[in-house]
Amino acid sequence: MSLKLLDQPLGQLACEIPGASRLLHAFNLDFCCGGQRSLREEANRRGIDPQPIASELAALQNQGGLHHDWRSEPSDQLIEHILNRYHARHREQLPELIALAYRVEQVHGDRADCPRGLADHLRAMLQELESHMLKEEQILFPMLLAGYARQASAPIAVMRLEHDQHGAALEQLQRLSGGLTPPEDACNTWRALYRGLNELNDDLVQHIHLENNVLFAAALAP
Incomplete structure (x- = not known):
């Protein structure tokens, strides 16, 4: 097997x-x-x-076990799930993580293991993700919901390209944060930051997976 x-x-x-x-x-x-x-x-x-x-x-x-296979669900339900579970959550996560990262840099900036540049990277991720999600919410998702999946190949290609860029941003996040693992003597703020980074990483990976491998694949299926 x-x-x-x-x-x-x-x-x-x-x-x-x-x-x-x-x-x-x-x-x-x-x-x-x-x-x-x-x-x-x-x-x-x-x-x-x-x-x-x-x-x-x-x-x-x-x-076996419980496993929600979104491929068996209508696209409108998957889109609603993506909007509520991932778009809304990213908009909550990133501003909080940016604030925590700035605080860690301000307090521990003299340490060699301080994730310097992390706050600026998260701010760039927020800007790129917000632009990306707005394109989906205002252009792509309405097309799919209106039944124009076959005409959506061009915007889907753009979204896939931007997903690749988000993936590269996550790899940079790993590098800046030492693999998303805080030092043993990290303060509570530092640990809270890295817990949030791990959640963001997991959420964004699952978000991109559902769009690339389920929603977009279904829209472009012959």
């Missing part, structure tokens, strides 16, 4: 297997922007042996 999983697209694995997205994320395998790549291709790209991961995926597959 696990051998078959090696050549399946990561986006498909994340959609079909309960717990797969969490496992793939733990191995830093890109199932959102790189969801079209197979497990074997992405693992090789990262210099990781794919077989143990395939075995763990097979075990998850055998366990």
